[in-house]
Amino acid sequence: MRELSLHILDIAENGITAGASCIHVTVKEQRDTNRIMISVRDNGSGIPKEMIETVTDPFVTSRTTRRVGLGLSLFAAAAKRCDGDFAIDSGPEKGTAVTATFTFDHIDRAPVGDMAATITTLIAGNTDIDFVYIHQINENDFSLDTREIKRELDSVPLNEPAVIHHLTELIRKELGELEPKNKET
Amino acid sequence: MAKISIDDLKKIKEKTSKNISLRSGDANVKVTVHMGTCGIAAGARDVMSSLMELVSESGRDDIRVVNSGCMGMCSSEPNVTVEIKDQEPIVYQLVDANKMRQIFKQHVLKGEVQTDFALGKI
Numbered sequence A: 001m002r003e004l005s006l007h008i009l010d011i012a013e014n015g016i017t018a019g020a021s022c023i024h025v026t027v028k029e030q031r032d033t034n035r036i037m038i039s040v041r042d043n044g045s046g047i048p049k050e051m052i053e054t055v056t057d058p059f060v061t062s063r064t065t066r067r068v069g070l071g072l073s074l075f076a077a078a079a080k081r082c083d084g085d086f087a088i089d090s091g092p093e094k095g096t097a098v099t100a101t102f103t104f105d106h107i108d109r110a111p112v113g114d115m116a117a118t119i120t121t122l123i124a125g126n127t128d129i130d131f132v133y134i135h136q137i138n139e140n141d142f143s144l145d146t147r148e149i150k151r152e153l154d155s156v157p158l159n160e161p162a163v164i165h166h167l168t169e170l171i172r173k174e175l176g177e178l179e180p181k182n183k184e185t
Numbered sequence B: 001m002a003k004i005s006i007d008d009l010k011k012i013k014e015k016t017s018k019n020i021s022l023r024s025g026d027a028n029v030k031v032t033v034h035m036g037t038c039g040i041a042a043g044a045r046d047v048m049s050s051l052m053e054l055v056s057e058s059g060r061d062d063i064r065v066v067n068s069g070c071m072g073m074c075s076s077e078p079n080v081t082v083e084i085k086d087q088e089p090i091v092y093q094l095v096d097a098n099k100m101r102q103i104f105k106q107h108v109l110k111g112e113v114q115t116d117f118a119l120g121k122i
Helices: A004-017 A071-080 A115-125 A146-153 A161-178 B007-020 B037-042 B044-058 B097-108
Strands: A022-030 A035-042 A086-091 A095-103 A130-137 A140-145 B029-034 B063-068 B080-084 B090-092 B118-121
Touching: A004 A022, A004 A035, A004 A071, A004 A095, A004 A115, A004 B037, A022 A115, A071 A086, A071 A095, A071 B037, A115 A130, A115 A161, A115 B044, A115 B063, A130 A146, A130 A161, A140 A146, A140 A161, A146 A161, A146 B007, A161 B007, A161 B044, B029 B044, B029 B097, B037 B044, B044 B063, B044 B097, B080 B097, B090 B097
Parallel strands: A022 A130, B029 B063
Antiparallel strands: A022 A035, A035 A095, A086 A095, A130 A140, B029 B080, B080 B090, B090 B118
């Protein structure tokens, strides 16, 4: 994948397939300690115990339309080649949490990419699922919770084009504000 | 933690709730963007962004946009399925933002199937 945000979209889609009603996406860019942590947590059906050991094997998948499953394998490989870690915590009651860390300035680390597009794509395509998105850069962070937005919007659906457009702009703006201010120049 | 500001949403709500009360509720067109790992790696997110813009531009309120998983034909991703009420669903292949625009203008809005981009009927 060319962007970490595309991995996030992909892993979140797994949660949707697993019947989750709420998905948490967390991105923590700890640039001062040179790490970036990404976690996607859902409350879906979880991964069966016998599969959890082998789930990052590309030839293991639960789907029936094809015999390869690349989503988690690619994400794990991306973390590994950036001297990072990859972990899956899953159970039938708690759903699945996928966490990956990367070395921030590793030459092989893909850019975070367009998080706004990832989040709004998830929201627009799955209005019956709640999303919580937290993004942190060093000590600054912001959060977005679609449950709050839904409450605010009342009868207006979340996938209304005007709402999606607004959310995209809003996330871009907030992410811009998280960026550390460059005091040089 | 800093919460994203939702004040502007109120304005959007006021603006759109008037139109929404006029909606029949039933969707006449369903456009599915297939978002498996294969689709995402091939550019399905750009297709989705382009599609959401097109729906917004068209002003139509009977078009539903949904995500789904991979269909098993990964080499032809990104795939988009257009289902118009009482018509056979058409699957398009190797879609990008430009092709999406053409499919939307010609097929979704005018009902002309774009056979050049089509993978097949379901």
